Amino acid sequence: MLVSIDRMLAIRRLGLHRIQMRCMSRITHVDPPTTPRPKTTLRIKQHVSPTIGSLSLPRGLSGAGSRVAEMTVELGNDSSSNKVMTTTMMAKDTTTTTAGRPFGARWRAARDNVVATFLPAGYPHSVAPGYMPYTQWTFLHSVTGTVTGVLSMQSLLYAIGLGAGSIPLAAALNWIIKDGLGQLGGVLYVSVMGEKFDAEPKRLRFLACSTMQAASLLEVLLPLVPHLFLPIASISNVGKNIAWLASSATRAQINQTYAVNDNLGDLTGKAGSQATAAGVIGTGLGVIVSAQVGTDFTSILGTFLPLSAFTLYALAQSNRAVITRTLDAQRLDLILASWRSGHGVPTPAAVAPAEKFVRPYTSPVRVNPPLAQLSTTAVGAAESLARHGFAAAPNCAWVVAGASPETVMRAYYVASMSATPKVDPAGVMLDRIQHRMHHHPHHHVWSGHDAQFHAFRAAVASAGWHVDAVFVDQEHECLHLDHTQTPTGPSQPPPPSPEK
Numbered sequence: 001m002l003v004s005i006d007r008m009l010a011i012r013r014l015g016l017h018r019i020q021m022r023c024m025s026r027i028t029h030v031d032p033p034t035t036p037r038p039k040t041t042l043r044i045k046q047h048v049s050p051t052i053g054s055l056s057l058p059r060g061l062s063g064a065g066s067r068v069a070e071m072t073v074e075l076g077n078d079s080s081s082n083k084v085m086t087t088t089m090m091a092k093d094t095t096t097t098t099a100g101r102p103f104g105a106r107w108r109a110a111r112d113n114v115v116a117t118f119l120p121a122g123y124p125h126s127v128a129p130g131y132m133p134y135t136q137w138t139f140l141h142s143v144t145g146t147v148t149g150v151l152s153m154q155s156l157l158y159a160i161g162l163g164a165g166s167i168p169l170a171a172a173l174n175w176i177i178k179d180g181l182g183q184l185g186g187v188l189y190v191s192v193m194g195e196k197f198d199a200e201p202k203r204l205r206f207l208a209c210s211t212m213q214a215a216s217l218l219e220v221l222l223p224l225v226p227h228l229f230l231p232i233a234s235i236s237n238v239g240k241n242i243a244w245l246a247s248s249a250t251r252a253q254i255n256q257t258y259a260v261n262d263n264l265g266d267l268t269g270k271a272g273s274q275a276t277a278a279g280v281i282g283t284g285l286g287v288i289v290s291a292q293v294g295t296d297f298t299s300i301l302g303t304f305l306p307l308s309a310f311t312l313y314a315l316a317q318s319n320r321a322v323i324t325r326t327l328d329a330q331r332l333d334l335i336l337a338s339w340r341s342g343h344g345v346p347t348p349a350a351v352a353p354a355e356k357f358v359r360p361y362t363s364p365v366r367v368n369p370p371l372a373q374l375s376t377t378a379v380g381a382a383e384s385l386a387r388h389g390f391a392a393a394p395n396c397a398w399v400v401a402g403a404s405p406e407t408v409m410r411a412y413y414v415a416s417m418s419a420t421p422k423v424d425p426a427g428v429m430l431d432r433i434q435h436r437m438h439h440h441p442h443h444h445v446w447s448g449h450d451a452q453f454h455a456f457r458a459a460v461a462s463a464g465w466h467v468d469a470v471f472v473d474q475e476h477e478c479l480h481l482d483h484t485q486t487p488t489g490p491s492q493p494p495p496p497s498p499e500k
Contacts, residue, residue, distance in 0.1 A: 204246050223297055
Protein backbone atom coordinates (compact mmCIF):
# COMPACT_ATOMS: atom_id res chain seq x y z
CA MET A 1 0.00 0.00 0.00
CA LEU A 2 2.80 2.37 0.86
CA VAL A 3 4.58 1.48 -2.39
CA SER A 4 1.52 2.36 -4.43
CA ILE A 5 1.12 5.69 -2.63
CA ASP A 6 4.77 6.57 -3.30
CA ARG A 7 4.35 5.62 -6.96
CA MET A 8 1.29 7.83 -7.29
CA LEU A 9 3.10 10.79 -5.74
CA ALA A 10 6.04 10.29 -8.09
CA ILE A 11 3.73 10.21 -11.11
CA ARG A 12 1.99 13.36 -9.88
CA ARG A 13 5.28 15.19 -9.43
CA LEU A 14 6.37 14.11 -12.94
CA GLY A 15 3.11 15.42 -14.43
CA LEU A 16 3.44 18.76 -12.68
CA HIS A 17 7.01 19.08 -13.97
CA ARG A 18 5.89 18.44 -17.55
CA ILE A 19 3.10 21.00 -17.27
CA GLN A 20 5.57 23.55 -15.90
CA MET A 21 8.00 22.92 -18.77
CA ARG A 22 5.21 23.31 -21.32
CA CYS A 23 4.14 26.63 -19.78
CA MET A 24 7.71 27.94 -19.77
CA SER A 25 8.12 26.91 -23.42
CA ARG A 26 4.97 28.69 -24.39
CA ILE A 27 6.00 31.85 -22.53
CA THR A 28 9.42 31.74 -24.16
CA HIS A 29 8.07 31.67 -27.74
CA VAL A 30 5.36 34.31 -27.35
CA ASP A 31 5.99 37.20 -29.81
CA PRO A 32 6.32 40.63 -28.24
CA PRO A 33 3.24 42.78 -28.58
CA THR A 34 3.28 45.15 -31.52
CA THR A 35 1.88 48.64 -31.57
CA PRO A 36 -1.07 48.70 -33.96
CA ARG A 37 -0.72 51.12 -36.86
CA PRO A 38 -3.22 53.94 -36.72
CA LYS A 39 -5.84 53.97 -39.42
CA THR A 40 -5.56 56.68 -42.03
CA THR A 41 -8.42 58.22 -43.95
CA LEU A 42 -7.45 59.41 -47.44
CA ARG A 43 -9.75 61.79 -49.29
CA ILE A 44 -9.33 61.97 -53.06
CA LYS A 45 -10.91 64.77 -55.10
CA GLN A 46 -11.25 65.21 -58.86
CA HIS A 47 -12.60 68.30 -60.54
CA VAL A 48 -14.72 67.22 -63.51
CA SER A 49 -15.21 69.95 -66.10
CA PRO A 50 -18.02 70.03 -68.65
CA THR A 51 -17.29 69.40 -72.29
CA ILE A 52 -18.37 71.02 -75.53
CA GLY A 53 -18.37 68.15 -77.99
CA SER A 54 -14.98 66.53 -77.48
CA LEU A 55 -13.42 69.69 -76.01
CA SER A 56 -13.00 69.81 -72.22
CA LEU A 57 -13.08 73.29 -70.75
CA PRO A 58 -10.23 74.35 -68.44
CA ARG A 59 -10.92 74.25 -64.75
CA GLY A 60 -10.82 78.02 -64.40
CA LEU A 61 -13.36 78.53 -67.19
CA SER A 62 -15.75 75.69 -66.38
CA GLY A 63 -18.17 77.88 -64.42
CA ALA A 64 -21.36 76.46 -62.98
CA GLY A 65 -21.17 73.26 -64.98
CA SER A 66 -18.16 71.88 -63.13
CA ARG A 67 -18.49 69.05 -60.60
CA VAL A 68 -16.34 67.51 -57.93
CA ALA A 69 -15.90 63.74 -57.64
CA GLU A 70 -14.79 62.71 -54.16
CA MET A 71 -13.63 59.32 -52.84
CA THR A 72 -12.80 58.52 -49.22
CA VAL A 73 -10.51 55.54 -48.53
CA GLU A 74 -9.66 54.14 -45.09
CA LEU A 75 -6.15 52.64 -44.88
CA GLY A 76 -5.85 50.00 -42.13
CA ASN A 77 -3.01 47.90 -40.74
CA ASP A 78 -2.53 45.91 -43.94
CA SER A 79 -3.79 45.87 -47.49
CA SER A 80 -6.58 43.44 -46.63
CA SER A 81 -8.15 45.92 -44.22
CA ASN A 82 -8.11 48.83 -46.66
CA LYS A 83 -11.58 49.75 -47.80
CA VAL A 84 -13.38 52.41 -49.76
CA MET A 85 -15.66 54.31 -47.44
CA THR A 86 -17.63 56.56 -49.81
CA THR A 87 -17.66 57.64 -53.43
CA THR A 88 -19.70 60.76 -54.16
CA MET A 89 -20.28 63.07 -57.10
CA MET A 90 -21.55 66.50 -56.17
CA ALA A 91 -22.12 69.72 -58.05
CA LYS A 92 -19.59 72.44 -57.47
CA ASP A 93 -21.07 75.36 -55.58
CA THR A 94 -20.77 78.38 -57.87
CA THR A 95 -23.69 80.39 -56.52
CA THR A 96 -21.50 81.99 -53.88
CA THR A 97 -20.16 85.31 -55.09
CA THR A 98 -16.47 86.01 -55.20
CA ALA A 99 -16.80 88.58 -52.46
CA GLY A 100 -18.56 86.07 -50.22
CA ARG A 101 -15.77 83.50 -50.39
CA PRO A 102 -12.72 83.55 -48.09
CA PHE A 103 -9.64 85.36 -49.36
CA GLY A 104 -7.64 82.12 -49.55
CA ALA A 105 -10.27 80.47 -51.76
CA ARG A 106 -10.40 83.52 -54.02
CA TRP A 107 -6.61 83.56 -54.33
CA ARG A 108 -6.49 79.86 -55.20
CA ALA A 109 -9.25 80.29 -57.78
CA ALA A 110 -7.42 83.21 -59.42
CA ARG A 111 -4.16 81.26 -59.42
CA ASP A 112 -5.86 78.25 -61.03
CA ASN A 113 -7.31 80.49 -63.74
CA VAL A 114 -3.90 81.98 -64.54
CA VAL A 115 -2.21 78.56 -64.60
CA ALA A 116 -4.89 77.06 -66.87
CA THR A 117 -4.75 80.02 -69.28
CA PHE A 118 -1.06 80.88 -69.55
CA LEU A 119 0.97 77.85 -68.39
CA PRO A 120 1.28 74.36 -69.94
CA ALA A 121 -0.91 71.57 -68.66
CA GLY A 122 0.69 69.76 -65.74
CA TYR A 123 2.90 72.70 -64.75
CA PRO A 124 5.43 72.58 -63.09
CA HIS A 125 6.03 68.89 -63.80
CA SER A 126 5.58 69.21 -67.57
CA VAL A 127 8.40 71.72 -68.14
CA ALA A 128 12.15 71.77 -67.52
CA PRO A 129 13.69 73.74 -64.63
CA GLY A 130 14.06 77.46 -65.21
CA TYR A 131 10.81 77.85 -67.13
CA MET A 132 9.18 80.30 -64.71
CA PRO A 133 12.10 82.83 -64.55
CA TYR A 134 12.38 82.65 -68.33
CA THR A 135 8.64 83.29 -68.72
CA GLN A 136 8.57 86.17 -66.24
CA TRP A 137 11.47 88.05 -67.81
CA THR A 138 10.17 87.37 -71.31
CA PHE A 139 6.79 88.80 -70.29
CA LEU A 140 8.40 92.00 -68.98
CA HIS A 141 10.53 92.22 -72.12
CA SER A 142 7.42 91.93 -74.31
CA VAL A 143 5.52 94.57 -72.33
CA THR A 144 8.25 97.21 -72.48
CA GLY A 145 9.08 96.28 -76.08
CA THR A 146 5.45 96.94 -77.03
CA VAL A 147 5.56 100.33 -75.28
CA THR A 148 8.66 101.32 -77.29
CA GLY A 149 6.88 100.12 -80.42
CA VAL A 150 3.95 102.43 -79.70
CA LEU A 151 6.30 105.39 -79.27
CA SER A 152 8.15 104.59 -82.50
CA MET A 153 4.88 104.22 -84.39
CA GLN A 154 3.76 107.60 -83.10
CA SER A 155 6.95 109.17 -84.44
CA LEU A 156 6.56 107.31 -87.73
CA LEU A 157 3.04 108.61 -88.26
CA TYR A 158 4.11 112.10 -87.26
CA ALA A 159 6.97 111.99 -89.77
CA ILE A 160 4.81 110.82 -92.67
CA GLY A 161 2.52 113.78 -92.07
CA LEU A 162 5.43 116.26 -92.07
CA GLY A 163 6.96 115.22 -95.40
CA ALA A 164 7.27 118.02 -97.89
CA GLY A 165 4.36 117.87 -100.29
CA SER A 166 2.95 114.70 -98.69
CA ILE A 167 -0.52 113.76 -99.85
CA PRO A 168 -2.58 110.74 -98.77
CA LEU A 169 -1.75 108.74 -101.92
CA ALA A 170 1.98 109.37 -101.63
CA ALA A 171 1.92 108.48 -97.94
CA ALA A 172 0.12 105.20 -98.68
CA LEU A 173 2.60 104.32 -101.45
CA ASN A 174 5.56 105.03 -99.16
CA TRP A 175 4.03 102.84 -96.49
CA ILE A 176 3.46 99.95 -98.89
CA ILE A 177 6.96 100.18 -100.37
CA LYS A 178 8.69 100.20 -97.00
CA ASP A 179 6.65 97.15 -95.90
CA GLY A 180 7.58 95.25 -99.07
CA LEU A 181 11.27 96.01 -98.70
CA GLY A 182 11.15 95.00 -95.05
CA GLN A 183 9.65 91.59 -95.79
CA LEU A 184 12.22 90.93 -98.54
CA GLY A 185 15.06 91.72 -96.13
CA GLY A 186 13.68 89.29 -93.57
CA VAL A 187 13.50 86.46 -96.10
CA LEU A 188 17.12 87.04 -97.19
CA TYR A 189 18.31 87.07 -93.57
CA VAL A 190 16.67 83.76 -92.74
CA SER A 191 18.12 82.11 -95.84
CA VAL A 192 21.63 83.20 -94.81
CA MET A 193 21.45 82.21 -91.13
CA GLY A 194 20.18 78.65 -91.66
CA GLU A 195 21.08 76.28 -88.81
CA LYS A 196 22.51 79.05 -86.62
CA PHE A 197 19.04 79.42 -85.10
CA ASP A 198 19.50 75.92 -83.64
CA ALA A 199 23.15 76.39 -82.73
CA GLU A 200 23.02 79.83 -81.08
CA PRO A 201 19.43 80.60 -80.07
CA LYS A 202 20.45 82.84 -77.17
CA ARG A 203 22.79 85.06 -79.13
CA LEU A 204 20.50 85.41 -82.13
CA ARG A 205 17.54 86.13 -79.86
CA PHE A 206 19.49 88.92 -78.16
CA LEU A 207 20.65 90.16 -81.56
CA ALA A 208 17.04 90.17 -82.77
CA CYS A 209 15.96 92.25 -79.77
CA SER A 210 18.83 94.68 -80.32
CA THR A 211 17.89 94.99 -83.99
CA MET A 212 14.26 95.65 -83.10
CA GLN A 213 15.20 98.42 -80.68
CA ALA A 214 17.63 99.96 -83.18
CA ALA A 215 14.90 99.95 -85.84
CA SER A 216 12.48 101.57 -83.41
CA LEU A 217 15.09 104.20 -82.55
CA LEU A 218 15.38 105.04 -86.26
CA GLU A 219 11.64 105.59 -86.37
CA VAL A 220 11.81 107.82 -83.29
CA LEU A 221 14.50 109.92 -85.00
CA LEU A 222 12.57 110.08 -88.28
CA PRO A 223 10.68 113.33 -87.50
CA LEU A 224 14.04 115.13 -87.64
CA VAL A 225 14.36 114.28 -91.36
CA PRO A 226 10.80 113.69 -92.64
CA HIS A 227 11.90 114.12 -96.28
CA LEU A 228 13.91 110.87 -95.92
CA PHE A 229 10.88 108.91 -94.85
CA LEU A 230 11.04 106.16 -97.47
CA PRO A 231 14.72 105.11 -97.14
CA ILE A 232 14.83 105.37 -93.34
CA ALA A 233 11.44 103.71 -92.85
CA SER A 234 12.45 100.93 -95.25
CA ILE A 235 15.69 100.28 -93.37
CA SER A 236 13.77 100.29 -90.11
CA ASN A 237 11.20 97.86 -91.47
CA VAL A 238 13.94 95.54 -92.75
CA GLY A 239 15.37 95.46 -89.24
CA LYS A 240 11.97 94.80 -87.69
CA ASN A 241 11.21 91.94 -90.06
CA ILE A 242 14.63 90.41 -89.43
CA ALA A 243 14.10 90.74 -85.69
CA TRP A 244 10.62 89.23 -85.86
CA LEU A 245 11.70 86.21 -87.91
CA ALA A 246 14.82 85.61 -85.82
CA SER A 247 12.84 85.93 -82.60
CA SER A 248 10.26 83.41 -83.82
CA ALA A 249 12.92 80.91 -84.93
CA THR A 250 14.92 81.12 -81.71
CA ARG A 251 11.78 81.00 -79.57
CA ALA A 252 10.89 77.67 -81.17
CA GLN A 253 14.29 76.23 -80.26
CA ILE A 254 14.06 77.56 -76.70
CA ASN A 255 10.54 76.17 -76.26
CA GLN A 256 11.87 72.79 -77.30
CA THR A 257 14.40 72.87 -74.45
CA TYR A 258 11.56 73.23 -71.94
CA ALA A 259 9.29 70.55 -73.44
CA VAL A 260 10.09 67.48 -71.34
CA ASN A 261 6.99 65.40 -72.10
CA ASP A 262 6.78 65.94 -75.87
CA ASN A 263 4.37 68.80 -75.13
CA LEU A 264 5.94 71.29 -77.53
CA GLY A 265 2.57 72.17 -79.05
CA ASP A 266 0.99 72.99 -75.69
CA LEU A 267 4.05 74.95 -74.60
CA THR A 268 4.15 76.92 -77.86
CA GLY A 269 0.45 77.72 -77.61
CA LYS A 270 0.79 78.98 -74.05
CA ALA A 271 3.81 81.06 -75.09
CA GLY A 272 1.57 82.67 -77.71
CA SER A 273 -1.02 83.41 -75.02
CA GLN A 274 1.63 85.01 -72.85
CA ALA A 275 2.87 87.15 -75.76
CA THR A 276 -0.67 88.25 -76.57
CA ALA A 277 -1.36 89.26 -72.98
CA ALA A 278 1.95 91.13 -72.82
CA GLY A 279 1.11 92.89 -76.09
CA VAL A 280 -2.29 94.01 -74.82
CA ILE A 281 -0.82 95.33 -71.58
CA GLY A 282 2.07 96.99 -73.40
CA THR A 283 -0.25 98.65 -75.90
CA GLY A 284 -2.40 100.06 -73.10
CA LEU A 285 0.66 101.38 -71.27
CA GLY A 286 2.06 102.72 -74.53
CA VAL A 287 -1.10 104.70 -75.22
CA ILE A 288 -0.96 106.20 -71.73
CA VAL A 289 2.74 107.07 -72.04
CA SER A 290 2.23 108.47 -75.55
CA ALA A 291 -0.56 110.74 -74.31
CA GLN A 292 1.67 112.00 -71.52
CA VAL A 293 4.77 112.76 -73.61
CA GLY A 294 2.84 114.26 -76.53
CA THR A 295 4.62 115.08 -79.78
CA ASP A 296 7.70 116.71 -78.29
CA PHE A 297 10.76 114.97 -79.74
CA THR A 298 12.90 115.38 -76.64
CA SER A 299 10.23 113.90 -74.39
CA ILE A 300 9.66 110.95 -76.73
CA LEU A 301 13.40 110.21 -76.97
CA GLY A 302 13.91 110.61 -73.22
CA THR A 303 11.10 108.12 -72.55
CA PHE A 304 12.13 105.70 -75.28
CA LEU A 305 15.78 105.21 -74.31
CA PRO A 306 15.32 103.89 -70.72
CA LEU A 307 12.43 101.66 -71.82
CA SER A 308 14.56 100.28 -74.64
CA ALA A 309 17.46 99.61 -72.25
CA PHE A 310 15.17 97.76 -69.84
CA THR A 311 13.80 95.70 -72.75
CA LEU A 312 17.32 94.50 -73.57
CA TYR A 313 18.05 93.83 -69.90
CA ALA A 314 14.89 91.77 -69.43
CA LEU A 315 15.70 89.68 -72.50
CA ALA A 316 19.26 89.08 -71.27
CA GLN A 317 17.87 87.88 -67.94
CA SER A 318 15.44 85.51 -69.67
CA ASN A 319 18.30 84.16 -71.79
CA ARG A 320 20.29 83.38 -68.65
CA ALA A 321 17.45 81.19 -67.43
CA VAL A 322 17.57 79.04 -70.58
CA ILE A 323 19.47 75.74 -70.37
CA THR A 324 20.42 74.67 -73.89
CA ARG A 325 21.27 71.00 -74.41
CA THR A 326 22.42 71.10 -78.02
CA LEU A 327 26.14 71.34 -78.78
CA ASP A 328 27.66 74.31 -80.57
CA ALA A 329 31.28 75.49 -80.71
CA GLN A 330 31.12 77.51 -77.49
CA ARG A 331 29.50 74.77 -75.43
CA LEU A 332 31.83 72.13 -76.87
CA ASP A 333 34.86 74.26 -75.97
CA LEU A 334 33.61 74.65 -72.39
CA ILE A 335 32.97 70.91 -72.12
CA LEU A 336 36.35 70.00 -73.60
CA ALA A 337 38.14 72.42 -71.28
CA SER A 338 36.56 70.71 -68.27
CA TRP A 339 37.27 67.25 -69.70
CA ARG A 340 40.88 68.13 -70.48
CA SER A 341 41.49 69.37 -66.94
CA GLY A 342 40.19 66.10 -65.48
CA HIS A 343 36.91 67.44 -64.04
CA GLY A 344 34.67 65.35 -66.29
CA VAL A 345 31.81 66.59 -68.41
CA PRO A 346 29.71 69.39 -66.87
CA THR A 347 25.92 69.30 -67.10
CA PRO A 348 23.97 71.76 -69.29
CA ALA A 349 22.85 73.59 -66.14
CA ALA A 350 26.50 74.10 -65.12
CA VAL A 351 27.53 75.36 -68.57
CA ALA A 352 24.58 77.75 -69.08
CA PRO A 353 25.84 80.55 -66.74
CA ALA A 354 29.22 80.56 -68.50
CA GLU A 355 27.80 81.07 -71.98
CA LYS A 356 28.34 84.44 -73.67
CA PHE A 357 25.60 85.62 -76.01
CA VAL A 358 25.97 89.41 -76.23
CA ARG A 359 28.94 89.26 -78.59
CA PRO A 360 29.75 86.64 -81.24
CA TYR A 361 31.87 83.77 -79.98
CA THR A 362 35.08 82.85 -81.80
CA SER A 363 36.26 79.30 -81.20
CA PRO A 364 39.95 78.37 -81.34
CA VAL A 365 38.94 75.36 -83.43
CA ARG A 366 38.28 76.23 -87.05
CA VAL A 367 35.91 73.97 -88.94
CA ASN A 368 36.58 73.62 -92.69
CA PRO A 369 39.38 76.22 -92.97
CA PRO A 370 41.06 76.77 -96.37
CA LEU A 371 41.98 73.53 -98.08
CA ALA A 372 45.62 74.65 -98.46
CA GLN A 373 46.18 74.04 -94.74
CA LEU A 374 44.95 70.49 -95.09
CA SER A 375 47.82 69.42 -97.36
CA THR A 376 50.51 70.91 -95.11
CA THR A 377 49.32 70.01 -91.59
CA ALA A 378 47.26 66.84 -91.76
CA VAL A 379 49.23 63.89 -93.04
CA GLY A 380 47.15 61.14 -94.59
CA ALA A 381 44.11 63.40 -94.68
CA ALA A 382 42.82 62.18 -98.03
CA GLU A 383 42.69 58.59 -96.82
CA SER A 384 40.93 59.64 -93.61
CA LEU A 385 38.38 61.74 -95.51
CA ALA A 386 37.58 58.79 -97.72
CA ARG A 387 37.37 56.25 -94.88
CA HIS A 388 36.13 58.25 -91.88
CA GLY A 389 34.54 61.37 -93.36
CA PHE A 390 36.81 63.83 -91.55
CA ALA A 391 40.39 64.97 -91.16
CA ALA A 392 41.91 66.87 -88.27
CA ALA A 393 44.95 68.87 -87.28
CA PRO A 394 45.64 70.96 -84.18
CA ASN A 395 42.70 73.43 -83.97
CA CYS A 396 41.60 72.56 -87.51
CA ALA A 397 38.89 70.13 -88.56
CA TRP A 398 37.55 69.23 -91.99
CA VAL A 399 34.37 67.25 -92.56
CA VAL A 400 32.72 66.05 -95.72
CA ALA A 401 29.27 67.16 -96.76
CA GLY A 402 26.47 65.35 -94.97
CA ALA A 403 28.69 64.02 -92.17
CA SER A 404 26.87 62.49 -89.21
CA PRO A 405 26.79 64.33 -85.86
CA GLU A 406 29.12 61.72 -84.38
CA THR A 407 31.67 62.29 -87.16
CA VAL A 408 31.50 66.07 -86.71
CA MET A 409 31.90 65.70 -82.96
CA ARG A 410 34.86 63.33 -83.42
CA ALA A 411 36.62 65.77 -85.78
CA TYR A 412 36.10 68.66 -83.35
CA TYR A 413 37.29 66.56 -80.41
CA VAL A 414 40.49 65.50 -82.14
CA ALA A 415 41.25 69.02 -83.37
CA SER A 416 40.76 70.49 -79.92
CA MET A 417 42.55 67.81 -77.91
CA SER A 418 45.53 67.77 -80.29
CA ALA A 419 46.15 71.49 -79.89
CA THR A 420 47.07 71.59 -76.18
CA PRO A 421 49.97 69.51 -74.76
CA LYS A 422 48.17 68.56 -71.54
CA VAL A 423 47.13 65.32 -69.95
CA ASP A 424 43.62 64.22 -70.83
CA PRO A 425 41.47 62.15 -68.44
CA ALA A 426 42.67 58.89 -70.00
CA GLY A 427 46.27 59.74 -69.00
CA VAL A 428 47.63 60.07 -72.56
CA MET A 429 50.01 62.95 -73.12
CA LEU A 430 48.78 64.91 -76.10
CA ASP A 431 52.22 66.37 -76.72
CA ARG A 432 53.44 62.81 -77.30
CA ILE A 433 50.78 62.40 -79.92
CA GLN A 434 51.95 65.59 -81.60
CA HIS A 435 55.56 64.31 -81.36
CA ARG A 436 54.56 61.07 -83.09
CA MET A 437 52.71 63.06 -85.72
CA HIS A 438 55.85 64.98 -86.66
CA HIS A 439 58.27 62.04 -86.47
CA HIS A 440 56.00 59.45 -88.09
CA PRO A 441 54.49 61.09 -91.17
CA HIS A 442 52.15 58.18 -91.86
CA HIS A 443 50.72 58.23 -88.32
CA HIS A 444 47.41 60.08 -88.28
CA VAL A 445 46.93 62.83 -85.68
CA TRP A 446 43.74 61.14 -84.47
CA SER A 447 45.37 57.76 -83.96
CA GLY A 448 45.01 56.79 -80.32
CA HIS A 449 42.00 59.07 -79.78
CA ASP A 450 39.38 56.48 -80.71
CA ALA A 451 38.88 54.93 -77.28
CA GLN A 452 39.14 58.34 -75.61
CA PHE A 453 36.51 59.82 -77.91
CA HIS A 454 34.02 57.05 -77.28
CA ALA A 455 34.45 57.54 -73.54
CA PHE A 456 34.06 61.29 -73.97
CA ARG A 457 30.92 60.97 -76.09
CA ALA A 458 29.35 58.56 -73.60
CA ALA A 459 30.11 60.97 -70.76
CA VAL A 460 28.58 63.85 -72.71
CA ALA A 461 25.40 61.86 -73.32
CA SER A 462 25.15 60.75 -69.69
CA ALA A 463 25.51 64.38 -68.55
CA GLY A 464 22.30 65.27 -70.36
CA TRP A 465 23.57 66.72 -73.63
CA HIS A 466 22.00 65.94 -77.01
CA VAL A 467 24.90 64.27 -78.79
CA ASP A 468 22.86 63.97 -81.99
CA ALA A 469 22.49 67.76 -82.25
CA VAL A 470 25.97 69.14 -83.05
CA PHE A 471 26.11 72.56 -84.73
CA VAL A 472 29.62 73.86 -85.38
CA ASP A 473 28.90 75.37 -88.82
CA GLN A 474 30.05 72.12 -90.40
CA GLU A 475 28.03 72.61 -93.59
CA HIS A 476 29.79 75.92 -94.36
CA GLU A 477 32.53 75.33 -96.94
CA CYS A 478 32.44 71.59 -96.28
CA LEU A 479 34.42 69.19 -98.45
CA HIS A 480 32.95 67.22 -101.33
CA LEU A 481 34.64 64.00 -102.38
CA ASP A 482 34.70 62.85 -105.98
CA HIS A 483 35.62 59.17 -106.26
CA THR A 484 37.21 58.39 -109.64
CA GLN A 485 38.66 54.96 -110.36
CA THR A 486 41.66 54.73 -112.66
CA PRO A 487 42.62 51.40 -114.31
CA THR A 488 45.97 50.07 -113.08
CA GLY A 489 46.70 47.50 -115.85
CA PRO A 490 48.43 48.15 -119.20
CA SER A 491 46.33 50.19 -121.54
CA GLN A 492 44.90 48.33 -124.52
CA PRO A 493 45.03 49.88 -128.01
CA PRO A 494 41.67 50.72 -129.51
CA PRO A 495 40.28 48.11 -131.89
CA PRO A 496 41.06 48.77 -135.60
CA SER A 497 38.27 50.28 -137.60
CA PRO A 498 36.77 47.91 -140.22
CA GLU A 499 38.00 48.46 -143.75
CA LYS A 500 35.56 49.59 -146.32
